[in-house]
Amino acid sequence: MIFVELILQGLIQGSIYALIAVGLTLVYGLLRILHIAHAALFTLGAYLGLLITNATGSLALGFLVAMVVVGVTGIAIYRFCYHAVLDQPPHVALIASVGLFIAMEEGFRLIWGPTSISFSEPPWQTAVVVAGIQVKTADLITIPLAFLLIGGLAAIVAFTRIGLAWRATVTDPAMAGSFGIDALKVRYLNFFLGSALAAAAGVMFAILTNFVEPTMGGVPSYKALAIIVLGGLGNVRGTLIAALMLGVIESFGTIYLGWAMDRDAIAFAFLILVLMVRPQGLFVRS
């Protein structure tokens, strides 16, 4: 029984990781940039979702505003941070990204204060019993929500014109360009969707913990990196599976390996183990 519970908890945690990591792997897949500042979008989504919900009483509005505003912010980050340095060596974009991440965290602190903020009426807190396990409604919603959003992303990629353009640009940018595909629009879409997913993760995290503060993106920022390497850089399905796997491994590791290592260290121990055996990650880049 405890094993089932630990797996469930792991999948819940993994779903949040997946929502963050997918955006990160999308950016890498398209532009070969390690978009560290992505985690700051997670934090921004949490702040916006919480503040709007507190102000208007509508969680749906909170989610919507968070996802849209953060999506647009993602585009702005591409435009003002990465676009100009695309032809520079990769470390330039990386350093810019790290600097932006730090600046954004400090920005959150300056605007919203250094201490945490919470929901005035936390949503989705009713207790629910599922297969003998008691959880809050929020816990139950996390997994389907992640699947819905990532599934939606996959549907856009598979079934729309812009999705086709996107796939073409990832596979062969030069060829896609010669077919008249607007690379800039594809990039904007990429950043918008990835950032919106991170924002959703942020709002969900805020609901699960009722605790939003400027540095909450710190741990997800490097954990998401481990996940996208595990999943195969640029491979969305691989990232999703790696995220869920990591959630479950952390879940068991917290209880049974807690004496040996920190919960966050487990992610990296797992990464090192996998890379020793399969240097390309668990799944090959698609």
Added chain:
Amino acid sequence: MTRGSLLLTAGLAVLFAATASAAESVKIGMNLPQTGIGAADGKSVLTAAQIAVDEVNADGGVNGKPVELVVYDDQTSPKFSVPVATKLIEKDQVPIAISGSYSGATRAAAGVFQAAGVPYISAYAVHPDITRAGDLVFRTSFVGEVLGRAGAHLVGKQLGKKRAVVTVMKNDYGKSLARGFKEVAAKFGIEIVNEYEYSLKDRQFGPIVSKIKADNPDIIYDTGYWFVAAPLVSQLRGGGVNAPVVGQEGYDGQKFIEIAGAAADGVMITTSLDRDSTVPKIKAFMDEFEKRAGYKADMVGASAHVAVNVAVAALRKAGSLDGKAIQAALQQTKYEGVTGKIRFNEIGEAYKVVQVQVVRDGGWHHHSVITDAKLLTPPLN
């Protein structure tokens, strides 16, 4: 005079006046978190410390001179507390300093102050090694082990619970509390069913909650700060774990209740500030604090208020700014303030009673007081 030289003269006059008045004040150095995870506590510390300074200055200051706080941000990190300590010693040349910060930062800074011959008071940081830095380091609040022991007293003796799960926050603070709890648990008839550790950064405790549910303890003793404990307690209740939770002064403050919401109800802690106190001095402090800060007084604020007053008492008694004289005065100091009566042992540890508070009606309230002298005697080494 030309306008330029008039301005220059005026400017110089102001400068001289400023330096003159600064030279006249007695400085008390402070390191506290103004940014980072401890910033909320830092605000409480600064507010309360300033209240104490204003009261002291209204009362004639120290030997006729006003007291002035020299404050720097250490972000609760030893990385910053050490340079801050050096700055206070060499640039500001403070005769005495107070830590309004957490154990990690305080421990590092204590060594620096001891080596420089400047007395240092830890307002609320609990790690035992802080006072072990030397004879110049004092602590006006509980050492971790004592607070942990008090927790065991509450759980075993007062509440009569037998099977406990201990959840430990993995840092100086959490670990020293856990040590104290485990040291005397058996004496109070407590069986520790299981122990789980978590990091300062954790906010999601799903796996731990599930495991505790399977353990089915009578009670849970937790050693975390409010920002990890509030999600933990909320998730415990959400996961159907209804065993009472006993925390400690790391929970102390309105923030814990704000974040945990209904889940905070009934949570008990071992701390130093009694919100329901009828002592006029304590009530006056709580009112003034709430007026200035905009939220209710908490343990870290109360501890800072005490630390400043103890420092001032020692400065007055010593009659000079000499480190050794202040140290000797501190050693003899007996003070009664907003956390009760306090006196020091040979290694600078404070002895005082423990206030047990409980969450009721959205606020902290009086539960009981632990006065067992032997239990609360801080270690001599």
